[in-house]
Amino acid sequence: MFAKSVCAKLIGLGLLQEDFLRQLPRYPNFLEGVLSWGVTYEALADLLQSDYDISSRRLYEGEISAGFAAELHPRMEFLIKKHMILPVSLSGNRLSLIMANPFDYVAADDVRVLTGCDVERVFADPQSVRRQISEIFGAAVFGGDAAEAPSPLTKTPSLKLRSDVQDSPAVRLLDEIVETAIRCFASDIHIEPFDTFLRVRHRIDGALVLYKDFDPSAHQGLMVRLKVISNLDTAEKRMPQDGHILSGIYSDKVDFRVSTIPATHGEKAVIRLIYSRHSKVDKHSLGFFPEDMRELERMFDPGPGAVIVTGPTGSGKTTTLAAFLNELNKPDINVVTIEDPVENDISGVNQININTKTGMGFAESLRAVLRQDPDVIMLGEIRDSETANVAMRAALTGHLLLTTLHTNDAVSCIARLTDMDVPGYIVSAVLKGVISQRLMRRLCDDCKKPAEVSAEDARVFGIDAGIKIYSGGGCGRCNNTGYKGRLAVYEYILADGGLRELIHEGVNAARLRRYLEEKGMKRIQRNALRNVLLGNSTVEEMYKVVYNAPEA
Numbered sequence: 001m002f003a004k005s006v007c008a009k010l011i012g013l014g015l016l017q018e019d020f021l022r023q024l025p026r027y028p029n030f031l032e033g034v035l036s037w038g039v040t041y042e043a044l045a046d047l048l049q050s051d052y053d054i055s056s057r058r059l060y061e062g063e064i065s066a067g068f069a070a071e072l073h074p075r076m077e078f079l080i081k082k083h084m085i086l087p088v089s090l091s092g093n094r095l096s097l098i099m100a101n102p103f104d105y106v107a108a109d110d111v112r113v114l115t116g117c118d119v120e121r122v123f124a125d126p127q128s129v130r131r132q133i134s135e136i137f138g139a140a141v142f143g144g145d146a147a148e149a150p151s152p153l154t155k156t157p158s159l160k161l162r163s164d165v166q167d168s169p170a171v172r173l174l175d176e177i178v179e180t181a182i183r184c185f186a187s188d189i190h191i192e193p194f195d196t197f198l199r200v201r202h203r204i205d206g207a208l209v210l211y212k213d214f215d216p217s218a219h220q221g222l223m224v225r226l227k228v229i230s231n232l233d234t235a236e237k238r239m240p241q242d243g244h245i246l247s248g249i250y251s252d253k254v255d256f257r258v259s260t261i262p263a264t265h266g267e268k269a270v271i272r273l274i275y276s277r278h279s280k281v282d283k284h285s286l287g288f289f290p291e292d293m294r295e296l297e298r299m300f301d302p303g304p305g306a307v308i309v310t311g312p313t314g315s316g317k318t319t320t321l322a323a324f325l326n327e328l329n330k331p332d333i334n335v336v337t338i339e340d341p342v343e344n345d346i347s348g349v350n351q352i353n354i355n356t357k358t359g360m361g362f363a364e365s366l367r368a369v370l371r372q373d374p375d376v377i378m379l380g381e382i383r384d385s386e387t388a389n390v391a392m393r394a395a396l397t398g399h400l401l402l403t404t405l406h407t408n409d410a411v412s413c414i415a416r417l418t419d420m421d422v423p424g425y426i427v428s429a430v431l432k433g434v435i436s437q438r439l440m441r442r443l444c445d446d447c448k449k450p451a452e453v454s455a456e457d458a459r460v461f462g463i464d465a466g467i468k469i470y471s472g473g474g475c476g477r478c479n480n481t482g483y484k485g486r487l488a489v490y491e492y493i494l495a496d497g498g499l500r501e502l503i504h505e506g507v508n509a510a511r512l513r514r515y516l517e518e519k520g521m522k523r524i525q526r527n528a529l530r531n532v533l534l535g536n537s538t539v540e541e542m543y544k545v546v547y548n549a550p551e552a
Contacts, residue, residue, distance in 0.1 A: 004024070006031075006034070006048075006052075007021055010034065010039055016034060016039055030101075031044065031100070031103075031123070031126065032101075035476040038477070040446060041477075042475065048123055052102075054122070055122050055123070056122065056123040058480075059125070059129065068088075069086075069087055072087055072090070072095070073114050073115055076115070079111060079114065080133060080137065083104060083107035084126065084130060084133065085100070085107055085111065086132060086133065088122070093116075093118055094117065095118065097111055097122060098122045098124045099121055099124070100125075100126035101126070108121055127480060134212055134213050170221030170222050170224065171225055173214070173221075174222055174225050177189060177191070177211070178256075178271070179250065180202070181202050181271075182250065182273065184479055185204065186204045187206075187273055188202070188270055188271065189202055189273070190202075190203070190208070190270055191222065191269040191270070191271075193263065193266035195216070195265055197213040197215070197216055198214040198219045198222075199212075199214075200212050200214065204481070205442075205481070205483050205486050206441060209481070216265075223267055226258065226269055227243075229249050230246070230256075231243050237262060237266075240261045241258075241259070241260045242258065244256055244257050255273075256271055256272065256273060257274065257341075258272075282323060283323035286323060287442075287486075287488040287490075287531075287536075288488065288490065292490075292492070295492070296433075296435070297327075298494065302400055303432075304396075304397075304398045304400055305395055305432035306401045306430045307402050307403075308404065308405050308413050308433075308434045309403075309435045309437065310406065310408075311404075311407075311436055311438055312406065314439070315437055315438045316439050316486075317404040317437065320435065320488065321378055321403075322343075325337070325376070326346060329346060329349055331348075334373060334375045334376070335349045335350065335375065335378070336349070336350045336351075336369050336378070337349060337379075337380070338354060338378070339353060339380035340354045354380075361387075362379060362380070362383060363384075363386045370399075374399060377394060377399055378402040381405070381406075384420070392417070392422050392426050392427065392430055396426055396430050409524065410436040410521075411493070411509050414431070414503060414509070424506050425504055428500040428501070428503040433494045435490055435492045437490035437524075438489055438545050439487070439488060440486060440487055440536075440537045440541045440542065440545045441481075441485075441537060441538075442485040442536055443470055443484075444472060444473075444474075444477060444481075444484040446477050446478070446484075447472065447477075447478060448535065449470060449472075449473045450468060450470060450471075451469050453465055453469055453539070461529055463533070468535075469532055469535065469538070471538055487537070489528040489531060490527055491521065491524040499515065524546060528542045
């Protein structure tokens with residue numbers, strides 16, 4: 001009754017789509033479903049306060065302890081996990097109770113009977129409630145009948161699930177984990193068994209976020225289900241395995257790569273979610289500033305030479321190349337990619353997966369492709385001296401070569417090539433440019449708020465201490481993280497005559513860097529700071545990504 005009433009009012013205000021009513025039965029907690037459909041936490045909180053006299057509040061880490069619940073009653077912990085509730089304060093005989101669903105009167109009555117207190121219902125974002133319970137009590141959040149396995153939370157309306165096995169607890173549990181990851185746009189799912197619990201974490205915008213801790217007994221069934229739909233050997237538990245989830249089981253728009261490995265308390269699994277495989281990557285959405293984009297477009301002109309993108313693992317190198325490759329994909333240009341594996345399916349481009357088991361690694365595949373009359377070659381990665389020499393010589397013979405390399409900055413890329421025994425005269429002849437990039441989390445536009453620069457930060461960055469910056473507030477649209485999406489922070493080199501001469505002479509990286517800075521190259525640190533000052537990201541992200549980045 002309350003679910004339809006709340007939804008109808010949100011629809012009347014233009015905050016919720018009418019289609020949601022048809023999906024309503026799929027959501028155990030309809031308020032979490034409402035938030036997943038784009039209604040902001042603030043708008044929902046205002047409606048609950050004005051129309052139902054239910055107050056709302058945000059949860060902050062460390063403000064609630066397990067001790068208070070234990071003082072109320074020894075069985076309070078059980079109700080907390082079962083109903084997704086958190087008792088926060090007691091004034092006289094009035095208990096303030098945070099609830100993921102304040103319309104759950106069964107939960108409120110259970111607490112009233114158990115404690116003998118009058119219950120004041122307070123709404124908080126369901127994901128923050130779940131996260132707090134997991135952090136405080138270190139165990140599963142049932143969110144339903146405690147005798148059953150955890151039931152799915154929010155179901156993405158567009159998903160068309162097709163299960164070829166009985167709807168068992170393991171099936172429902174894996175469905176819950178994967179569907180929630182898709183809704184949060186996670187890039188990876190980590191399923192990790194430990195002695196007393198099974199931990200599931202999602203990597204969202206580059207950061208690992210605890211999803212839930214489950215009972216360890218759920219691990220075996222979960223792994224069997226995952227292996228069945230990934231075409232892996234369910235009997236093999238002592239060796240690592242790699243596979244992919246069969247197409248269409250969860251989403252036709254997301255591909256899933258699965259990796260399992262034996263650990264101390266059982267097999268750990270990681271599921272990689274690839275969203276961009278069936279969609280065109282737009283270069284203008286990557287985070288490059290307009291004046292820099294004009295320079296980069298010159299670098300990617302179809303003429304012969306080599307363009308290299310560098311950075312640590314997970315810094316968006318392949319995505320950047322795919323975005324510019326889309327611009328080169330024309331009927332009069334033969335474009336071929338060699339990847340491990342193919343991540344972005346580009347219509348009209350011949351894409352090759354390397355297969356080391358058959359002896360077709362990067363170098364061997366590249367030699368074969370050179371006999372296929374290519375104009376543009378995208379090589380997924382230069383990993384060794386043989387591949388580096390074949391690739392650079394391919395660029396020397398009239399092809400445009402796009403590739404990636406693991407180095408910390410743009411200048412180090414040149415030194416890395418010479419370390420791989422590529423002669424300096426070849427590097428100087430073929431190099432068109434280098435982009436070095438990393439990814440910073442982008443501030444959520446719905447909840448970012450003004451912040452102050454500390455005196456120390458202002459001194460380090462050489463900026464005015466009174467300058468305006470922003471920090472993340474946290475809302476329903478960004479899972480209360482304050483961040484939504486990521487953007488590239490970068491530096492780049494456009495090769496000119498002076499640089500080619502220095503490379504040919506074999507000068508060291510320090511001398512190359514000095515020359516480039518004299519020519520006006522902006523380092524990646526300045527690019528990151530510019531994004532902070534524009535309100536695109538935060539000082540904390542800049543420190544983490546640019547100053548504390550791992551060695552490539």
